[in-house]
Amino acid sequence: MSITKNAHVAAFAFPFGSHPTTLLHLVKQLAAASPQVQFSYFNTKSSNQKVSSKVDSTHAHESNIKIYDVDDGVPQGHVFSGNPIELIEFFVKATPGNFRKRLEEVETEMGMKATCLLTDAFLWFSVEMAEEKGIPWLAYWAAGPSSISLHLYIDVLRAKLGSDSGRIQNLDQTLDFIPGMSEIRASDLPTEILQLNGLFSRMLYNMSNTINRASVVLLNSFDGIDFIVENDLKSKLKMLLNIGPFPLPNAMTVTEDHSGCLSWLSHQAAASVAYISFGTIFTPPPPELVALAEAMEEKQVPYLWSFRDNSKRQLLQGFFERTSRIGKVVEWAPQSQVLSHPSVGVFVTHCGWNSTLDSIMGGVPMICMPFFADQMINRRLMENVWQIGVGVKGVFAKSGLVEVLDLVLWKDEGKKMRENIGRMKERAYTAVAENGSSTENFKSLTSIITSSKFN
Incomplete structure (x- = not known):
């Protein structure tokens, strides 16, 4: 296999909840496995400060990782109301310009163009940036296979269940019209799936309609947790790789x-x-x-x-x-x-x-x-x-x-x-043992980020 010289993976985090922490864990594992590759991790300043105190120290000193701050979109002097959605919407307003601007600055500083985008799947605009650059988009989904599957069926769910207001007529209705979802009920659905009444909901809707353009979709999960859902996902995505669970308990x-x-x-x-x-x-x-x-x-x-x-x-x-x-x-x-x-x-x-x-x-x-x-x-x-x-x-x-x-x-x-x-x-x-499915999928991932056929 041909190895790309000067490979540079740019990782974009969604800076809320556990999203940025698990993405940085993944970046650190990849950096340790691929020392010839440079990694840039982009996140908001406040989130970077929190994440650095949580991520295990196993790969803390990898010299091929650099962490950068991006604008969080919060106006100077703004008084926070206490509602987390407020900060999320400020951040969404700042995208994709904050990531685009900072990446261009970093590429100039490093003298290296990004050869791959590895981003939280929520950041759907990454596919457009990747296509402009002619590089692969690797979308990291921080939740399980069932939740991403529901996003792929977002238009079907809206047609079957509901109304423009997002109100569901029958909350006890099961989602047996979607493969592997016969036990899930309409009442279990996140409001963001059925409503388009905010910037965050629209971000998720855009993601639902672009995730199938990702070169690879990565899940922090393991093969066999739900065969029906996984097989359906594989039929709809270019490539699906279960690479979890991580980090392991002994990583800390x-x-x-x-x-x-x-x-x-x-x-x-x-x-x-x-x-x-x-x-x-x-x-x-x-x-x-x-x-x-x-x-x-x-x-x-x-x-x-x-x-x-x-x-x-x-x-x-x-x-x-x-x-x-x-x-x-x-x-x-x-x-x-x-x-x-x-x-x-x-x-x-x-x-x-x-x-x-x-x-x-x-x-x-x-x-x-x-x-x-x-x-x-x-x-x-x-x-x-x-x-x-x-x-x-x-x-x-x-x-x-x-x-x-x-x-x-x-x-x-x-x-x-x-x-x-x-x-x-x-x-x-x-799955995470030697020769296990997640271990082998992780090896495939490292090959993808270093292979010239993807760059």
């Missing part, structure tokens, strides 16, 4: 456990602890937090709670004090390692895709509290398809939480969930 060294989570877990009984974390964007509303705390206290379940929202911490201060003998609250936890610890018996989660993968890799069943985006879809997969988790029935109240804690931790249904997720864990580790 124990010395980064600044809060002492792992040492605390080592003093707990096997499969007894509830690990609680709701991601980086939203925290449940106060009534739900109180209901969860009351259920934990009634059942006297040992807990490790990663609680980031200081504005709501006082709400549960009495609970934390009363249960300090059996619980630990921290602002941050090394999640993948926590979920791989034998003391953890259940994960109370918002059902984000990265958290779902972390739980699979740890073999820990889940109690599902989804908020938005693909989280409702993931909840349905966990509960109805994979049978590795359970949602709270009806109103989110103490009684429902007590019921699901009983079910997962102590009843036969929970034992069955642990068996099911144990089998998924085995498949996931097989």
